[in-house]
Amino acid sequence: MAKGDYLGDLEQLTLTAVLLLGDQAYGMTVHERVEELAEGFREVSLGSAYTTLERLEQKGYIKSWFSDPTPERGGRAKKYFKVTGAGQLALKNSLKVASNMVAGLREIGGMA
Amino acid sequence: VNIHADAFCETYASLTKQFEAARDLNFLTTSMITRFRSSLGELIMQELARRSVPGFTPTDDFDRRQLADWQDDFVHMILQAQDELRRQTSSSVDGDIDPKSTDLQECLPPINAEFVFYFFLDGPNCDAVVGDLEERYRRINERFGTARANCWYWKEAIRTTGPIAGSWAKTLVMKPVIGVLAWGMAKGLIGHDSWLAALVEMWKKIRS
Secondary structure (H helix, E strand, O other), X not given: OOHHHOOOHHHHHHHHHHHHHHHHOEHHHHHHHHHHHOOOOOOOOXXXXXXXXXXXXXXXXXXXXXXXXXXXXXXXXXXXXXXXXXXXXXXXXXXXXXXXXXXXHHHOOOOO | OOOOHHHHXXXXXXXXXXXXXXXXXXXXXXHHHHHHHHOHHHHHHHHHHHHHOOOOOOOOOOOHHHHHHHHHHHHHHHHHHHHHHHHHHHHHHHOOOOHHHOHHHOOOOOHHHHHOHHHHOOHHHHHHHHHHHHHHHHHHHHHHOHHHHHHHHHHHHHHHHHHHHXXXXXXXXXXXXXXXXXXXXXXXXXXXXXXXXXXHHHHHHHHO
């Protein structure tokens, strides 16, 4: 894994949320899911979710597109997101690192 | 009213376009247009219901001439609504009517909080963020009332603006910083006797 491929915790949470939501991944739903996933550990604002999504898009881990405007949102469009192959790989690598850490800590009895 | 779904969508899309075109002919602000457009779907349903009473029976084989008539009528309705809004606006300046009390402006988030996003985001992204907030605002408004929904919207707008403004500032500051660094490097190279020696010196400094 290259140095730049490392994902921060918020990036991991956001990628996971987008993956879990599938076709329904747009700003608000992603934010809600990230809040659920991070419940009790950290607070995430909609702005943080959007800046993280933008950063992930710049890295090529997700792609985005705008839907048609809808009346229930005051005639505004939704911005949908989807995880790319590179994004899935990056998340998989991050999870592998985390599981290695857990395994290492278990060996010394650091975690139950 | 059992209207064919495609025909309804077509009517709605067409009306929305015509309404946007009509916007250029009057003084309405963008936010008022957006707010009016959000209630356009409801207006269409009311009009469809009203028109079905005298004997029109909607079928799958949709009557396009009827649709065209409706479109004309809706353009008329929109123009009437614009006149009404214009009248209300001028009256509110005189202190007769409070525009916040009209039906068209019910269940709407605080416009001042919304405005802050226009500073930092481009058009489509701004619409997406404001739309997300508005979607949740409506849900909170339905459940807890306008006062609490407004309070939530302000809080969330402030929380949301922080990271977005930070990202905007980062982008804004990065370009001049890179420019100054490049200028400094170029000046150092030009002023030095040997550009190769200067490069090596710089590399050593970076490495140390």
